[in-house]
Amino acid sequence: MSFQRYDYDVIANWIEPGERILDLGCGDGSLLRYLAEVRQVRGYGVEKDPERVLACARNGINVIQIDMEEGLAGFDDGFFDHVIMSLSLQAMHNTQGILKEMLRVGREAVVSFPNFAYWRHRQAILNGHMPVSKNLPHQWYNTPNIRFFTIADFDDLCAQEGIAIHERLAFDEDKVITDEPNFLASVALYRLGRSEAPTG
Amino acid sequence: MKEQQSVGIVVPQTAHFSDPLPLKSGGVLPQYDLVYETYGTLNAARSNAVLVCHALSGSHHVAGRYADGGAEGWWDNLVGPGKPLDTRRFFVIGVNNLGGCYGSSGPNCINPATGKPWGADFPFVTVEDWVDAQARLADRLGIERFAAVVGGSLGGMQALSWTLQYPDRVAHALVIASAPKLTAQNIAFNEVARQAILKDPEFHGGHYYEHGVVPTRGLALARMIGHITYLSDDAMGQKFGRALRHDKPVFSYDVEFEIESYLRYQGDKFAGFFDANTYLLTTKALDYYDPAFDYNGDLVAALGRAKADYLVVSFSTDWRFAPSRSREIVYALMHSDRRVSYTEIDCPAGHDSFLLDDPQYHGILRAYIDNIRV
Numbered sequence A: 001m002s003f004q005r006y007d008y009d010v011i012a013n014w015i016e017p018g019e020r021i022l023d024l025g026c027g028d029g030s031l032l033r034y035l036a037e038v039r040q041v042r043g044y045g046v047e048k049d050p051e052r053v054l055a056c057a058r059n060g061i062n063v064i065q066i067d068m069e070e071g072l073a074g075f076d077d078g079f080f081d082h083v084i085m086s087l088s089l090q091a092m093h094n095t096q097g098i099l100k101e102m103l104r105v106g107r108e109a110v111v112s113f114p115n116f117a118y119w120r121h122r123q124a125i126l127n128g129h130m131p132v133s134k135n136l137p138h139q140w141y142n143t144p145n146i147r148f149f150t151i152a153d154f155d156d157l158c159a160q161e162g163i164a165i166h167e168r169l170a171f172d173e174d175k176v177i178t179d180e181p182n183f184l185a186s187v188a189l190y191r192l193g194r195s196e197a198p199t200g
Numbered sequence B: 001m002k003e004q005q006s007v008g009i010v011v012p013q014t015a016h017f018s019d020p021l022p023l024k025s026g027g028v029l030p031q032y033d034l035v036y037e038t039y040g041t042l043n044a045a046r047s048n049a050v051l052v053c054h055a056l057s058g059s060h061h062v063a064g065r066y067a068d069g070g071a072e073g074w075w076d077n078l079v080g081p082g083k084p085l086d087t088r089r090f091f092v093i094g095v096n097n098l099g100g101c102y103g104s105s106g107p108n109c110i111n112p113a114t115g116k117p118w119g120a121d122f123p124f125v126t127v128e129d130w131v132d133a134q135a136r137l138a139d140r141l142g143i144e145r146f147a148a149v150v151g152g153s154l155g156g157m158q159a160l161s162w163t164l165q166y167p168d169r170v171a172h173a174l175v176i177a178s179a180p181k182l183t184a185q186n187i188a189f190n191e192v193a194r195q196a197i198l199k200d201p202e203f204h205g206g207h208y209y210e211h212g213v214v215p216t217r218g219l220a221l222a223r224m225i226g227h228i229t230y231l232s233d234d235a236m237g238q239k240f241g242r243a244l245r246h247d248k249p250v251f252s253y254d255v256e257f258e259i260e261s262y263l264r265y266q267g268d269k270f271a272g273f274f275d276a277n278t279y280l281l282t283t284k285a286l287d288y289y290d291p292a293f294d295y296n297g298d299l300v301a302a303l304g305r306a307k308a309d310y311l312v313v314s315f316s317t318d319w320r321f322a323p324s325r326s327r328e329i330v331y332a333l334m335h336s337d338r339r340v341s342y343t344e345i346d347c348p349a350g351h352d353s354f355l356l357d358d359p360q361y362h363g364i365l366r367a368y369i370d371n372i373r374v
Helices: A005-013 A031-037 A050-057 A093-106 A117-127 A151-161 B127-142 B155-163 B185-197 B214-232 B233-238 B258-273 B278-290 B299-305 B323-335 B350-355 B358-372
Strands: A020-024 A042-046 A080-086 A107-116 A163-172 A188-193 B014-018 B032-038 B050-053 B093-094 B149-152 B173-178 B310-317 B338-345
Touching: A005 A031, A005 A080, A005 A107, A005 A188, A020 A031, A031 A042, A050 B338, A050 B358, A080 A093, A093 A107, A093 A151, A093 A188, A151 A163, A151 A188, B014 B127, B032 B127, B050 B127, B050 B155, B093 B127, B127 B155, B127 B278, B149 B155, B155 B173, B155 B278, B155 B299, B173 B350, B173 B358, B185 B214, B185 B278, B214 B258, B214 B278, B214 B350, B299 B323, B310 B323, B310 B350, B310 B358, B323 B338, B338 B358
Parallel strands: A020 A042, A020 A080, A080 A107, B050 B093, B050 B149, B149 B173, B173 B310, B310 B338
Antiparallel strands: A107 A188, A163 A188, B014 B032, B032 B093
């Protein structure tokens, strides 16, 4: 998963200096490194892949090698200010479980994901092929993605699970999309919280 | 890839300490010797020292060879020019712990008060006592602060304990294949090993030196039990399986299965050079280690004093010091706001994996150690 700068900047803008941050699926740790630089966060990354764990060690990032599909049982309630999952939710089996865990151990969760309803993706399907794009770079037979969902779907899930959407930003490349994001945006970023009164 | 070399010929040294060392048991060692080796050069700022702590059967001989031959140091694959703990950058120290049998004061040494071997009268020593003694050696060598303290298994407990006993004197701790305290099952294995020694007719209450005998049967049994727990089921199965010496059962209690042959060989070899009293003392040190004991079992509270950064490593097939035990350390450190990284290495060799040079394992160690500033 490649990060673009606008991703970093949006996330950095949601974070106060000195916060405790947990980055789930932290890759080589470059986001945490960026957040340490611009927000002086106390950050920890969770990563399962050995190569990426090694890259984190080289980058001097605190990385914890566990399988987050098994939950975050070792992490105390509310320990983190923000728990981030950047462009990884679509590769998780236990979608509801991990969202619940993120909001258990974090005050807020930050989630970004590729919008499968992006117009170019719809076009690809209409043309008879699974979408392949900058944000969905894999072929259908080797993609790590297993959950194919849209901005509209995620909004529904949040409502169902009683997750409060504190903020949502949608992008096409690095352009903010405000009109028809479910059609025009390729990526969405959410700032989520525990709902005062769950509706689900 | 950097070329890896040996540290070459090494010479052990002895430091004598005449200031009494108060022990956790309440006892005192009036005077003592510590045998140690060093590799590399202490820099002018004295900021590049790394202490390597040994486990149950290890010693100060961490790397290199002696001029008169003998075995390579027990962690030679880690320590040397171009190796993950690079002696071109770091000044590395190995120390034989108190109560040991490789030259540091221990049960097989003469008790100055009696002129006879200490034997069972050698006081109980703990992980904390070892760290205190190591700190005095560091003072002697002019080392104010270690760039890192490194250890596997019981050595990892010492590395962790260093950061709690001397928080200002350790920058990084590498805690490998270790645990914050032993489980009941783990203590149970130690107890069976100890009973094997204590019940050996040649143990003589620990004063076997005076009888000119050694409780080799008990010590060999203790080692056999230990050895089983240091290997994984898979590793043992792959190495020995059910291979039979005579290709078919011969209905005898002599060696038939290859695993029996291996265990007997390992046990006998070990009993030929290791001291039974040291084995007893060291397993008790393992059992007693519990930094959270004085904090009502709250490890996060116990780690509150720490100031170091940590790398914690476990091995997927290690069931004696299972990954879940390492994760206890990791989560407690994280919740104490310490910088900590954790990796679980997929290596088939069980607890003994920490002594191997699995590429992912050594890659992580190298990456972490390369980032240590001196």
